Amino acid sequence: MKDLLNAAEMKAVDQRSIEEYGIPSLVLMERAALEVVKRARELLEPGLSGNEALEHGPGRERLLKERKRKTVWAVCGFGNNGADGAAAARMLTLQGFSSVILLPSLEGKRSRELEVQLSIAEKLGIPILTLGDPLPEACDLILDAVFGIGLSRPVEGVYKELIGLMEEKRQRELVPVAAVDMPSGISSDTGAVMGCAVKADVTVTFGMRKVGQALFPGREYCGRLFVEDVGFVPGDPEQAGEHVHAHGPEDLMEIPRRRADSHKGTYGKILVIAGAKNMAGAAYFSALAAYRTGAGLVKIMTVEENRSVIQERLPEAVLSSFDPQWASEEPGEFKEYIRSQTGWADAIVLGPGLGQEEYARTLVEAVLSDAYVPIVMDADAVNLAARYPYLKGYFTENIILTPHVLEFSRLTEKPVEEIKEDPLAAAREFSDQYGVTCVLKDAATVTARKDGKLFINLSGSPAMAKGGSGDVLTGVIAGLLAMGMDDCEAASLGVYVHGLAGEAAEKKYGVHSVLAGELAGCIGEVVNGNV
Numbered sequence: 001m002k003d004l005l006n007a008a009e010m011k012a013v014d015q016r017s018i019e020e021y022g023i024p025s026l027v028l029m030e031r032a033a034l035e036v037v038k039r040a041r042e043l044l045e046p047g048l049s050g051n052e053a054l055e056h057g058p059g060r061e062r063l064l065k066e067r068k069r070k071t072v073w074a075v076c077g078f079g080n081n082g083a084d085g086a087a088a089a090r091m092l093t094l095q096g097f098s099s100v101i102l103l104p105s106l107e108g109k110r111s112r113e114l115e116v117q118l119s120i121a122e123k124l125g126i127p128i129l130t131l132g133d134p135l136p137e138a139c140d141l142i143l144d145a146v147f148g149i150g151l152s153r154p155v156e157g158v159y160k161e162l163i164g165l166m167e168e169k170r171q172r173e174l175v176p177v178a179a180v181d182m183p184s185g186i187s188s189d190t191g192a193v194m195g196c197a198v199k200a201d202v203t204v205t206f207g208m209r210k211v212g213q214a215l216f217p218g219r220e221y222c223g224r225l226f227v228e229d230v231g232f233v234p235g236d237p238e239q240a241g242e243h244v245h246a247h248g249p250e251d252l253m254e255i256p257r258r259r260a261d262s263h264k265g266t267y268g269k270i271l272v273i274a275g276a277k278n279m280a281g282a283a284y285f286s287a288l289a290a291y292r293t294g295a296g297l298v299k300i301m302t303v304e305e306n307r308s309v310i311q312e313r314l315p316e317a318v319l320s321s322f323d324p325q326w327a328s329e330e331p332g333e334f335k336e337y338i339r340s341q342t343g344w345a346d347a348i349v350l351g352p353g354l355g356q357e358e359y360a361r362t363l364v365e366a367v368l369s370d371a372y373v374p375i376v377m378d379a380d381a382v383n384l385a386a387r388y389p390y391l392k393g394y395f396t397e398n399i400i401l402t403p404h405v406l407e408f409s410r411l412t413e414k415p416v417e418e419i420k421e422d423p424l425a426a427a428r429e430f431s432d433q434y435g436v437t438c439v440l441k442d443a444a445t446v447t448a449r450k451d452g453k454l455f456i457n458l459s460g461s462p463a464m465a466k467g468g469s470g471d472v473l474t475g476v477i478a479g480l481l482a483m484g485m486d487d488c489e490a491a492s493l494g495v496y497v498h499g500l501a502g503e504a505a506e507k508k509y510g511v512h513s514v515l516a517g518e519l520a521g522c523i524g525e526v527v528n529g530n531v
Contacts, residue, residue: 001245001246001247001248001250001251002208002209002245002246002247002248003208003243003244003245003246004208004209004210004211004213004214004243004244004245004246004456005207005208005209005210005211005243005244006188006189006210006211006212006244007149007150007152007188007189007210009235009243010149010188010207010208010210011149012235013207013208013232013233013234013235014028014207014232016233016235017231017232017233020233021233023231023233025080025113026113026116027231028206028230028231028232029080029083029084029087029113029117030087031230031231032084032087032180032181032204032206032228032230033084033087033088033090033091034091035204035206035226035228035230036084036085036088036143036178036180036204037088037091037092037095039178039202039204039226040072040088040092040141040143040178041092041095042202043141043176043178043201043202044067044070044072044097044140044141063096064096067095067096067097068096068097068098069098069138070097070098070138070140070141071097071098071099071100071136071138071139071140071141072089072092072097072098072099072100072140072141072142072143073099073100073102073135073136073139073141073142073143073169074086074088074089074099074100074101074102074143074145075102075142075143075144075145075146075162075165075166076101076102076103076114076143076145076146077104077145077146077147077148077159077184078103078104078108078109078110078111078114079111079114079147079148079150080111080113080114080148081145081146081147081148081149081150081180081181081182082103082110082111082114082145082146083111083113083114083116083117084145084148084180084181085101085143085144085145085180086101086114086117086118086121086145087117088143088145088180089101089121089126089143090117090120090121090124090126093124093126094124098136098138099126100126100127100128100129100135100136101118101121101126101127101128101129102129102130102131102135102162103128103129103130104130104131104146104158104159104162105130105131105132105158106130131158131161131162131165139169139173139175140175141175141176141177141178142166142169142170142175142176142177142178143178143180144166144177144178144179144180144183144184144198144200145179145180146159146162146163146184146198147159147182147184147185148180148181148182148184148188149181149182149188149210151182151184151185151186151187151188151194152187153194154194154195155184155185155194155195155196155197156195159184160195160196162184163184163185163196163197163198164196166184166198167196167198167199170198170199176201176202177198177199177200177201177202177223178200178201178202178203178204179198179200179202179203179204179222179223180204181203181204181205181206182203182205182210182212182213182218182222183197183198183199183200183203183218183221183222184197184198185197185198185221186212186217186218186221186222187212187218188210188211188212188213188218189210189211189212190211190212190215190218190421190422190424191211191212191213191214191215191216191217191218191219191444192212192217192218192421193217193218193221197221198221199220199221199223200221200222200223201223201224202223202224202225202226203222203223203224203225203226204226204228205225205226205227205228206227206228206229206230206232207227207229207230207232208227209225209227209246211244211424211456213225214244214246214444214456214458215423215424215444215446215456216442216443216444219443219444244424244454244455244456245453245454245455245456245492246455246456246457246458247455247457247458247459247492247493247495247496248458251493251496252493252497252526252527252529254485254489254493255294255480255483255485255493255497255527256294256483256484256485258294263296264296264297265296265297266296267294267295267296267297267482267483268295268296268297268346268347268481268482268483268484269295269296269297269298269299269344269345269346269347269482270287270290270295270297270298270299270345270346270347270348270349270475270478270479270481270482271299271301271341271342271344271345271347271348271349272286272287272290272298272299272300272301272302272317272348272349272352272475272478273301273302273341273348273349273350273351273354273363273367274286274300274301274302274349274350274351274352274353274354274471275300275302275303275306275310275352275353275354276303276353276354276355276357276360276380277303277305277306277355278305279306279353279354279355280302280305280306280309280310280313280353281353281467281468281471281516282352282353282354282379282468282471283300283302283306283310283352283353283471284300284309284310284313284314285352285468285471285472285475285516285517285520286349286352286471286472286474286475286478287300287310287314287317287475288314288472288475288517288520289471289472289473289474289475289476289479289520289523290349290475290476290478290479290482291314291316291317291475291479292475292479292520292521292523292524292527293475293476293478293479293480293483293494293497293523293527294479294480294482294483294527295478295479295482295483296482297318298316298317298318299317299318299319299320299341299344299345300314300317300318300319300320301320301321301322301341302319302320302321302322303321303322303323303324304321304322304323306321307319307321320341322334322337324357324359325359326359327358327359327362327363328358328359331362334359334362334366335362335366338363338366338367338370339366339370342367342370342371342373345371345373346373346481346482347373347374347375347376347478347481347482348367348371348373348374348375348376348478349375349376349378349474349475349478350364350367350368350375350376350377350378350381351364351377351378351379351380351381351382351384351474352378352379352380352470352471352474353379353380353471354379354380354381354384355380356380356383356384356387360380360384361384361388361391364381364384364385364391365391365394368391368394368395368399369394371398372398373398374398374399374400374478374481374487374490375398375399375400376400376402376474376477376478376481377399377400377401377402378401378402378403378470378471378473378474379407379470379471382401382402382403382407382408382410382411383407383410385411386407386410386411387410392411392434395434395435395436396435396436397435397436397450398487399434399436399437400436400437400438400439400477400487400490400491401436401437401438401439402439402441402470402473402474402477403438403439403440403441404440404441404442404470405419405420405423405440405441405442408426408427408430408438408440411430412426412430414426419440420442423440423442423444423446424446424448424454424456426440427440427446427447427448427454428448428454430448431448431449431450432448435450436450437449437450437487437488437491439473439477439491439492439495441470441473443460444456444457444458444460445457445460445495445499447491447492447495449488449491449492450487450488451488453488453492455492455495457492457495457496457499458496458499459495459496459497459498459499459500459502459503460498460499460502460503461499461502461503461505461506461511461514462506462511463502463505463506463509463510463511463512463513463514464498464499464502464505464514464519466514466515466516466519467516468515468516468517468519469498469502469516469519471516472498472501472516472519472520472523473494473495473498475520476494476497476498476501476523477490477491477494477495479494480493480494480497497523497526497527498519498523500526500531501519501520501522501523501525501526502514502519502522503531504522504525504526504531505518505519505521505522508522
């Protein structure tokens with residue numbers, strides 16, 4: 001598990017390292033600049049191998065001549081991010097490249113570290129320019145070192161001009177951009193574009209990944225992200241639980257292993273309540289994913305019309321079908337039937353493809369009021385709760401909701417734009433209000449767990465943007481629950497496993513061609529440690 005830090009948390013780590021432990025700020029800065037230079041050279045000299053050998057061998061003179069023909073623009077703000085950029089420009093100059101430092105203006109309140117770096121640059125003859133000066137025609141790489149993680153308000157004035165200049169060079173002249181710590185114009189707390197922003201090819205960040213680098217659109221603006229250790233002293237471990245988190249490959253070890261002396265009952269029983277008429281696929285994908293994740297026994301409760309499809313596609317599943325008319329003609333018997341089915345299960349999937357007919361509302365209400373095992377509530381079950389708000393009165397700590405943004409908007413009556421602006425806050429507020437775990441699905445899915453922890457998912461692929469992917473997710477989470485995993489862990493880790501399966505499916509079938517069944521088929525590679 002990794003911690004993702006916001007701006008205030010990262011500044012506290014920086015301050016702690018300098019003030020409490022006495023690590024000089026300039027030492028941290030030099031190490032940061034070295035990491036930026038490493039990535040900058042990869043952009044300036046793509047495909048060049050054995051750089052160090054060339055520099056000290058027969059090819060050194062030719063290499064230096066080639067480097068002198070390449071010009072780096074270090075676009076720097078007045079803070080320590082600008083100082084990082086100026087230090088990197090100096091290092092690139094000493095390695096043979098031509099560099100210029102471009103400031104917002106010659107006047108302005110500069111950090112002490114920036115003054116030091118500019119003084120060194122002046123002694124080395126590195127041009128220090130502003131937008132009012134004639135700029136070099138050549139530009140082979142831009143170092144974006146304007147704001148870093150410090151931006152807290154919309155970009156305007158001369159800074160907007162600087163970002164506009166960098167973007168024009170990037171778009172029209174295809175000049176690559178290496179961002180220092182954070183692409184300028186992106187909020188490090190939310191990933192939002194603060195009026196305008198630079199789109200980087202590479203971002204080199206220091207210490208830990210930032211929240212805004214995990215959420216969209218910031219995640220996309222970062223390009224390839226490199227998280228580098230520059231010598232910060234880690235924060236107080238007791239405060240780690242307060243950070244936003246992300247799962248990593250090491251967390252797959254938490255998935256329960258299979259024992260030699262086990263049987264199907266050892267790995268739990270899942271009831272999938274899904275699939276209206278002509279929606280058999282939703283029930284099938286959830287059940288298939290639950291089996292692929294490791295569940296011992298899966299029962300599908302669906303309408304009679306889906307029987308033949310389910311029996312043909314997934315004969316491993318137990319089937320319990322019903323006539324929807326039964327709910328209106330014999331409501332008491334129907335509810336007793338539901339009670340008997342939910343009493344059998346160790347975990348329940350409720351809602352995929354269920355429809356919003358009256359019988360579906362009766363079914364959802366009965367399950368929410370009678371079942372005490374973990375319930376993964378998705379799709380039409382969520383839509384019914386939005387349509388009939390009294391159903392939210394049944395929400396308790398055994399429920400995991402998995403709405404996508406539009407469904408969450410219906411459920412909370414908040415505009416989609418407001419939710420996307422700060423999905424962490426939206427999911428956290430809902431989880432706190434109802435005491436549930438909320439998996440808010442989007443390109444970067446957010447999980448607000450009932451234990452108070454927030455997760456942003458870092459796995460996944462655009463190949464997963466297909467019908468049925470959400471049904472697969474419900475099955476993955478339910479499968480982890482059935483095997484005995486804690487419901488909070490099953491929710492956040494299930495999202496991560498689902499995303500890894502999407503990545504594996506993309507490699508096999510291509511980004512355009514993955515189907516939900518193929519996504520489910522790749523779950524085994526993940527849970528068995530083959531990715």
